[in-house]
Amino acid sequence: MFDNKNKYLVDENATPALRNPVDIQTHRAARAYRLQRVRQRLLAEDCAAILLYDPVNIRYATDTSNMQVWTLHNFARYALVFASGPVILFEFHNCEHLHQGNKLLDEIRPAINWSYFGAGSRISEKARAWAGELADLVQHYAGGQARLAVDKADLQGFDLLREHGLSLVEGHSLMEEARKIKSTDELELMRWTIQVCERGIQRMHDELRPGMSENQLWAWLHYENIRHGGEWIETRLLASGPRTNPWMQESSERVMLEGEIVSFDTDLIGPYGYCADISRAWTVGHVAPTAEQRRLYGLAHEQVQHNMALLKPGLSYREFSERAWDIPAPFYPNRYCCVLHGVGLADEFPAVAHRGEDWRGSGYDGLFEENMVVCVESYIGARGGSEGVKLEQQVLITADGCQALSTFPWQADWLA
Template identity: 80%
Template sequence: MFDNKNKYPSGESAGQPLRNPVSVETHQDARGYRLQRVRQQLLAADCAAILLYDPVNIRYATDTSNMQVWTLHNFARYALVFASGPVVLFEFHNCEHLHEGNELLDEIRPAINWSYFGAGSRISEKAVVWADDILAVLHQHAGGKARLAVDKADFEGLELLQQRGLCLVEGHSLMEEARKIKSAAELELMRWTIAVCERGIQRMHDELRPGMSENQLWAWLHYENIRHGGEWIETRLLASGPRTNPWMQESSDRIMQEGEILCFDTDLIGPYGYCADISRAWTVGHVPPTAEQRKLYRLAHEQIQHNMDLLRPGLSHREFVERSWDIPAAYLHNRYCCVVHGVGLADEYPALAHKGADWASSGYDGVFEENMVLCVESYIGEQGGAEGIKLEQQVLITRDGCQALSHYPWQDDWL
C-alpha cells in the first residue's frame, strides 16, 4: 500500500528496489487457477483443446514467457491446451530450458514457424508440416475429429486445419471469459505489480522538472518496472501542456515548461506479467494549478468517483452506463474511448462504451461479477482547449461494491 507519509512504498528509499512479497505458493496457486479457468471454458464450449498464439493468452494458460512483445508480431511459439488432457507448449528454437520447474507443462515441442519471416518462399510447405503436427497431437490426446478453439492464426493455417477435418471455434472470446474473474492469488500478483508501478509513478513525480523532455521523464517508469522484474509498457501515453489536448499523444522530445499540465497513462506490464493501468496528472514543477487546470482536474476526478460508486456485482453493463456520470457538453467531443474496461495480464474484456450514440453503435450488455478487476477512465478537455486532464483508477469488484487497488494519491488540494 502506498504510504502518503513517505515518498516510496514500504518506507524504502529511491535507491533500493522494493522487496517482492509474493510467495512461491501464491504464484503456483495463481497458475493452477488460471489453467483450470481455461479448461472450464473449453468444456463449456465442447472443445477438445485450444490453440494459443497470443503470448498473453499463452502466459495465462501455461505461465510461460518468452520474447513477449516480439512474439506478438512473429508467430514463433504457440501452445495446445486440452480440456481433459495435457498442456503442450511449442517453443521457439532451443528455448526449452526457459521453463524448467513449470509443473503445468506436460510436453515441450519445437515450434514450426511458417510466417514469411521464418519460412520465406517455403510458407506453404512449412504450413502443411505445421498443420499435420497439430493434427497428430490432437489425435494422440483427443482422438477422432475434434472441435478446436483458436485464439488467432493466419488464414492459410486455418484452412489447412479445416481441410484436415477439424471444426474450428473462435477462441479469443473463450480466453477473455476465462481471464475476467481473478483468484485471491492472482490479486496478490497484481497488487505487487501495482506497487512497482506506484514506485515508478513516484519516481517520475520526484524527477519532474521544467526543462526536461517528456521522454526523459517517461524513462523513469520503465526503469523502475524493469529493475523490479517487470516486462514492458504497452503504450507511451505521457504528454505535457498543449499535447494533453486532445489525448492519446505519446511521449516526445518536447521540453516541458513550468506550470503546464503533465498527464500519463501507465499501461505497465509488470512482474508475473500483470498489468497496472493508472493515470494521474500534475503540473510541471509541482506549482499550484491555474483556475482552469483545477476545474478540469475536479471534473475528471468527479467522473472517476461517481462511476466507481456505481460498480457492484450483479449490475448490468447497460444499467451502469445509463447511470454513469454525464460528461458536460463542452467536453463530450474529446471524451475517452470507454467508461471502464477490464484488466488482468493486459487490458481485457469488457470495454464499455459511453451512453447515447456510443452505446447505440458499439455497446454490449453483460453483468459485473465479484473479483473482476476494472479500470475506471476519465479524460476532460474541451475541443480546441489549451490543455486536458487524464485520470484512471484500477479497482476490484467485491461483494460490497468497488475497492481501489491503486493507492497513489490524488491531487487533493486541487479539488
Template identity: 80%
Template sequence: MFENKNKYLADEVATQPLRNPVSGETHKAARAYRLQRVRQQLKAVDCAAILLYDPVNIRYATDTSNMQVWTLHNYARYALVFADGPVVLFEFHNCEHLHQGNELLDEIRPAINWSYFGAGSRIGEKALAWADDIQAVIRQHAGDKVRLAVDKVDLEGLDLLREAGLTLIEGHSLMEQARRIKSPAELELMRWTIAVCERGIQRMHGALRPGMTENELWAWLHYENVRHGGEWIETRLLASGPRTNPWMQESSDRVMQEGEIVCFDTDLIGPYGYCADISRAWTVGHVSPSTEQRKLYRLAHEQVQHNMALLRPGLSHREFVEQSWDIPPAYWHNRYCCVVHGVGLVDEYPALAHKGADWASSGYDGVFEENMVLCVESYIGEQGGKEGIKLEQQVLITANGCEALSRYPWQTDWL
C-alpha cells in the same frame, strides 16, 4: 509509502528497490487457477482443446513467457491446451530450458514457424508440416474430427486444419471469458505489479522539473518496472502542456515548462505479466494549478469517483452506463474511448462505451461480478482547449462494491 498532501519519500529512500512479497506458493496457485479457468471454458463449449498463439493467452494458460512483444508479431511459439489432457507448448528454437520447473507443462515440442519471416518462399511446405504436427498431437490425445478452439492464426493454417476434419471455434472470446474473474492469488500478483508501478510514478513525481523532456520523465517508469522484474509498457502515453489536448499523444522530446499540465497512462506490464493501468496529472514543477487546470482536474476526478461508486456485483453493463457520470457538453467531443474496461495480464473484456450514440453503435450488455478488476477512465478537455486532464483508477469489484487497488494519491488540494 506515500505521505499526506502528495509529498513523497526522500529521493535516497525512493531509490531503494522494493521487496517482492509474493511467495512461490502464491505464484503456483495463480497459474493452477488460470489453467483450470481455461479448461472450464473449453468444456462449456464442448471443445477438446484450444490452440493459442497470442502470447498473453499463452502466458495465462501455461505461465510461460518468451520474447512477449516480439512474438506479438512473429508467430514463433504456440500452445495446445486440452480440456481433458496435457498442456503442450511448442517453443521457439532451443528455448526449452526457459521453462524448467513449470509444473503445468506436460510436453515441450519445437515450434514450426511458417510465417514469411521464418519460412520465406517455403511457407506452403512449412504450413503443411505445422498442420500435420498439430493434427498428430490432437489425434493422440483427443481423437479425430474434434472441436478445436483457436485464438488467432493465419488464414492458410485455418484452412489446413479444417481440411484435416477439425471443427474450428473462435477462441479469443473464450480466453477473455476465462481471464475475467481473478483468484486471490492472482490479485496478490497484481497488487505487487501495482506497487512496482507506483514506485515508478513516485520516481517520476520526484524527478519532474521544468526544462526536462517528456521522454526523460517517462524513462523513470520503465526503469522501475524493469529493475523489479517487470516486462514491458504497452503505450507511451505521457504528454505535457498543449499536447495534453486532445489526448492519446505519446511521449516526445518536447521540453516541459513550469506550470504546464503533465498527464500519463501507465499501461505497465509488470512482474508475473500483470498489468497496472493508472493515470494521474500534475503541474510541471509542482506549482499551484491555474483556475482552469483546477476545474478540469475537478471534473475528471468527479467522473472517476462517481463511476466507481456505481460498481457492484450483479449490476449490468447497460445499467452502469445509463447511471454513469454525465460528461458536460463542452467536453463530450474529446471524451475517452470507454467508460471502464477490464484489466488482468493486459487490458481485457469488457470495454464499455459511453451512453447515447456510443452505446447504440458499440455497447454490449453483460453483468459485473465479484473479483473482476476494472479500470475507471476519465479524460476532460474541451475541443480546441489549451490543456486536458487524464485520470484512471484500477479497482476490484468486491461483494460490497469496489475497492481501489491503486493507493497513489490524487491531487486533493486541487479539488
C-alpha cells in the same frame, strides 16, 4: 549519471528496490487456477483443446514467457491446451530450457514457424507440417472430428486444419472469459505489480522539473518497472501542456515548461506479467494549478469517483453506462474511448461504451461479477481547449461494491 571510472550508469537518487512480497506458493496457486479456468471454458464450449498464439493468452494458460513483444508480430511460439489432456508448448528454437521447473507443461516441442519471416518461399511446406502435427495430436488425445478453439492464426492455417477434419471455434473470446475472474492469489500478484508501478509513478513525480523532456520523465517509469522485475509498457501515453488536448499523444522530445499540465497512462506490464493501468496529472514543477487546471482536474476526478460508486456485482454493463457520470457538453467530443475496461495480464474484456451514440455503435451487455478487476476512465478536455486531464483508477469489484487497488494519491489540494 555516467561514472567514468566504472563505466556504468549510476542513479544517485535511487531508493532501495522494493522487496517482492509474493511467495512461491502464491505464484504456483495463481498459475494452477488460470489453467483450470481455461479448461473449464473449454468444457463449457464443448471444445477438445485450444491453440494459443497470443503471448498474453499463452502466459495466462502456461505461465511461460519468452520474447513477449516480439512474438506479438512473429508467430514463432504457440501452445496447445487440452480440456482433458496435456499442455503442450511449442517453443522458439533452443528455448526449452527457459521453462525448467514449470509443472504446468506436460511437453515442450520445437515450434514450426511458417510466417514469411520464418519460412520465406517454404510457407506452404511448413504450414502443412504444422497443421499435420497439430491434427495428429488432437486426434490422439481427443479423437476425430474434434472442436478446436484457436485464438488467432493466419488464413492458410485455418484452411489446413479444416482439411484434417477439425472443427474450428473462435477462441479469443473463450480466453477473455476465462481471464475475467481473478483468484485471491492472482490479486496478490497484481497488487505487487501495482506497487511496482506506483514506485515508478512516485519516481516520475519526484524527478519532474521544468526543462526536462517528456521522454526523460517517461523513462523513469520504465526504469523502476524493469529493476523490479517488470516486463514492458504497452503504450507511451504521456503528454504535457498543449499536447494533453486532445488526448492519446505519446511521449516526445518536447521540453516541459513550469506550470503546464502533464498527464500519463501507465499501461504497465509488471512482475509476473500483470498489468497496472493508472493515470494521474500534475503541474510541471508542482506549482499551484491555475483556476482552469483545477476545474479540469476536479471534473475528471468527479467522473472517476461517481462511476466507481456505481460498481457492484450483478450490475449490467448497459445499466452502468446509462447511470454513468454526465460528461458536460464542452468535453463530450473529446471523451475517452470507453467508460471503463477490464484488466488482468493486459487490458481485457469488457470495454464498456458511453451511452448514446457510442453504445449504439459498439456497446454490448453483460454483468459485472465479484472478483473482476476494472479500470475506471476519465479524460476531460474541451475541443479546442489548451489542456486536458487524464485520470484512471484500477479497482476490484467486491461483494459490497468496489475497492481501489491503485492507491497513488490524488492532488487533494486541487480538489479543495
